[in-house]
Amino acid sequence: MKLKFFLFCSALFVLLGCGQSMQDSQTIALANIDKEAAVIGVSVSNTNENAEFASAFQGYAKQYPETKFIISDAQDNQQVQMNGIDDMISSGTKALIINLVDTTQAAAVIQKAKAANLPVIFFNRSPNPEVLRSYDKAYFIDGDPVQAGVLQGLDVLSKWKVNPQWDKNKDGKIQFAMLTGAKDNPSTKARTKWSVSTIQSYPELATPVQQIFLDSGVSNTNVANLLVSRWLELPESDEIEVILSNDDSMAVGALMALKSRNLSLPVFGIDATLQGLGLVKSGDLAGTVYNNVHEQALTSIRVAKNLIGQRQPMVGMDYRIEYQTILVPYQLVTEQMLAQAKPISLTQVTQNTNKGSGTPLTMAVVGKIGGIPWFNAMEQGVLQQAKELGVDAFMVNPKDTNPQSQIKIIEDLIARNVSVIGVVPNDAPALETVFKKAREKGITVITHESPKSVNIDTNFEMISTQSFGNSYGSLVEKTTGCKGKYAVYVGDLTTPAHNQWADATIDYLKKACPNMTQAGARLGVAESAIESEKATAKLIHEYPDLTAVMSFGSQGPIGAAQAAKSNNMAGKLVIVGLFSATQGKELVHEGVITGGYIWSPLDAGKVFVQLGKMIRNGDNVNNQDFIPILGEVKHDGKIIYANTPLSLDKSMVDALSQMGL
Numbered sequence: 001m002k003l004k005f006f007l008f009c010s011a012l013f014v015l016l017g018c019g020q021s022m023q024d025s026q027t028i029a030l031a032n033i034d035k036e037a038a039v040i041g042v043s044v045s046n047t048n049e050n051a052e053f054a055s056a057f058q059g060y061a062k063q064y065p066e067t068k069f070i071i072s073d074a075q076d077n078q079q080v081q082m083n084g085i086d087d088m089i090s091s092g093t094k095a096l097i098i099n100l101v102d103t104t105q106a107a108a109v110i111q112k113a114k115a116a117n118l119p120v121i122f123f124n125r126s127p128n129p130e131v132l133r134s135y136d137k138a139y140f141i142d143g144d145p146v147q148a149g150v151l152q153g154l155d156v157l158s159k160w161k162v163n164p165q166w167d168k169n170k171d172g173k174i175q176f177a178m179l180t181g182a183k184d185n186p187s188t189k190a191r192t193k194w195s196v197s198t199i200q201s202y203p204e205l206a207t208p209v210q211q212i213f214l215d216s217g218v219s220n221t222n223v224a225n226l227l228v229s230r231w232l233e234l235p236e237s238d239e240i241e242v243i244l245s246n247d248d249s250m251a252v253g254a255l256m257a258l259k260s261r262n263l264s265l266p267v268f269g270i271d272a273t274l275q276g277l278g279l280v281k282s283g284d285l286a287g288t289v290y291n292n293v294h295e296q297a298l299t300s301i302r303v304a305k306n307l308i309g310q311r312q313p314m315v316g317m318d319y320r321i322e323y324q325t326i327l328v329p330y331q332l333v334t335e336q337m338l339a340q341a342k343p344i345s346l347t348q349v350t351q352n353t354n355k356g357s358g359t360p361l362t363m364a365v366v367g368k369i370g371g372i373p374w375f376n377a378m379e380q381g382v383l384q385q386a387k388e389l390g391v392d393a394f395m396v397n398p399k400d401t402n403p404q405s406q407i408k409i410i411e412d413l414i415a416r417n418v419s420v421i422g423v424v425p426n427d428a429p430a431l432e433t434v435f436k437k438a439r440e441k442g443i444t445v446i447t448h449e450s451p452k453s454v455n456i457d458t459n460f461e462m463i464s465t466q467s468f469g470n471s472y473g474s475l476v477e478k479t480t481g482c483k484g485k486y487a488v489y490v491g492d493l494t495t496p497a498h499n500q501w502a503d504a505t506i507d508y509l510k511k512a513c514p515n516m517t518q519a520g521a522r523l524g525v526a527e528s529a530i531e532s533e534k535a536t537a538k539l540i541h542e543y544p545d546l547t548a549v550m551s552f553g554s555q556g557p558i559g560a561a562q563a564a565k566s567n568n569m570a571g572k573l574v575i576v577g578l579f580s581a582t583q584g585k586e587l588v589h590e591g592v593i594t595g596g597y598i599w600s601p602l603d604a605g606k607v608f609v610q611l612g613k614m615i616r617n618g619d620n621v622n623n624q625d626f627i628p629i630l631g632e633v634k635h636d637g638k639i640i641y642a643n644t645p646l647s648l649d650k651s652m653v654d655a656l657s658q659m660g661l
Contacts, residue, residue, distance in 0.1 A: 153198025381605025469504020526553020
């Protein structure tokens with residue numbers, strides 16, 4: 001392992017300190033590139049939040065007046081950004097540099113660039129890699145996440161060595177807890193892996209480690225605060241000696257949780273934001289790593305100029321490029337950076353954040369379970385709509401479907417006095433008491449997929465139960481010819497919407513296919529691919545006339561498909577249900593999953609935030625005929641019904657996957 005690390009560090013040395021002759025040739029090439037005339041359109045999601053990027057473009061234009069920039073502030077509005085891009089293209093720009101408002105709209109941006117035959121360079125916010133690779137003139141500029149992790153690990157090691165008091169139990173190991181970014185994000189995986197690997201394996205400084213906790217704080221200060229607060233309630237928290245965070249925003253949340261309990265632990269972040277540097281200077285944050293956004297902006301300009309000149313994108317530069325993603329090095333924070341930073345105390349940060357005061361609104365959404373694509377997409381919707389409406393919103397998902405796990409999270413949110421709590425219940429009756437407690441404290445409660453919930457302000461459904469049941473029943477009728485038996489899976493036998501959809505589908509089949517019967521009992525396995533696979537394999541052997549599996553839970557079709565493949569039933573067993581298009585598209589194209597209907601979990605996440613904002617503004621959402629995102633709706637008391645089905649068939653599944661669903 002040490003040899004492997006030596007080779008990596010040698011590569012890092014080459015990346016950061018090339019030989020003089022290479023430096024000279026790169027300098028000459030860059031000088032020529034920088035002086036070339038060009039017109040470049042730049043769209044920044046919000047110039048206030050990305051001031052360093054905006055100033056880099058302005059500074060470059062001042063130094064090299066041959067380069068003309070058309071700079072557009074999208075004001076955190078995707079439509080404003082699209083209109084600005086249209087204006088840039090019509091004004092004769094030769095390349096586009098885009099900081100996306102909404103990363104799911106990268107395909108639409110690429111379509112505009114492709115139609116005009118323009119290079120497009122994305123920075124700071126990553127488009128879907130498949131979308132990026134769909135156009136050979138599209139690139140993404142990012143910091144090198146592997147290097148970020150390595151440098152964080154080195155920062156920890158150097159400071160651990162000079163702070164022996166950090167080793168609380170004197171066992172020579174670093175007992176750590178880790179806050180990661182979004183689970184499916186490649187940068188998250190790289191930062192996490194290489195931070196810990198560096199601590200364990202770096203030559204001469206290597207120190208054994210023991211992981212106490214690891215959770216995804218999705219790069220959100222509020223979520224990190226909540227997670228660390230929950231850690232600190234457990235006896236294992238006494239063992240934590242260091243907290244590592246994939247970024248500064250979550251590191252701040254960890255510091256807040258510690259401060260609320262009068263505890264102090266070394267916390268390390270990444271990115272060296274102004275807030276992060278200020279907290280390092282004041283002594284609250286143990287360390288951070290510099291994400292050179294200024295250099296990323298310069299790189300995006302130079303890549304754009306190379307592509308305009310019909311050259312390879314990296315002429316004049318020597319950064320790593322992987323699958324059209326160009327990686328700019330991180331740096332350790334220097335004394336000069338700290339000298340220029342303005343100290344910020346944790347007390348100031350806590351006061352400025354103003355948690356739960358209602359100004360700004362603080363909203364939390366609780367999903368059924370974490371780590372699956374459906375709720376990952378819902379989380380993206382929550383974050384996107386929060387940015388759109390200027391509110392503070394985040395999502396927390398339990399590790400299992402036990403209703404007590406949701407209750408514990410909601411209790412924590414009540415204690416933090418958030419403004420709005422949204423929930424997709426696993427067991428609606430079990431949550432009534434805690435819902436009532438929240439509303440008694442003035443907290444708005446919104447549910448989804450739970451039409452029988454009582455102690456709520458509203459519940460929304462993306463499609464009516466009857467329509468959903470009829471759609472699935474009709475699909476089974478057509479694909480089985482009303483022959484054989486069918487199995488029924490739900491997420492849990494107490495999950496309200498899943499069981500109502502199953503009931504509606506069965507009612508349809510009883511009328512349309514009276515000779516079809518159910519194989520065995522309804523099974524609560526559809527939120528676990530493993531359990532669904534086991535259940536399907538067992539049913540295949542027990543019921544030779546099994547012709548269909550109907551799953552009302554996003555992992556059921558995935559597991560059933562694996563069982564069908566393993567038991568020579570692929571294409572013979574009809575498998576229908578709702579599932580993530582990205583997760584199930586290959587199985588659909590192979591003919592193993594027949595199809596199904598879903599709604600957009602990303603839109604459902606947006607609806608939580610939209611309804612929360614409307615209710616807190618005094619709007620009665622339970623009597624309006626039109627609600628943004630949902631469109632035209634119908635009402636049944638506190639239940640809002642929309643009609644937004646999406647077909648999961650071969651003609652649509654790839655498009656839905658590209659949308660991030």
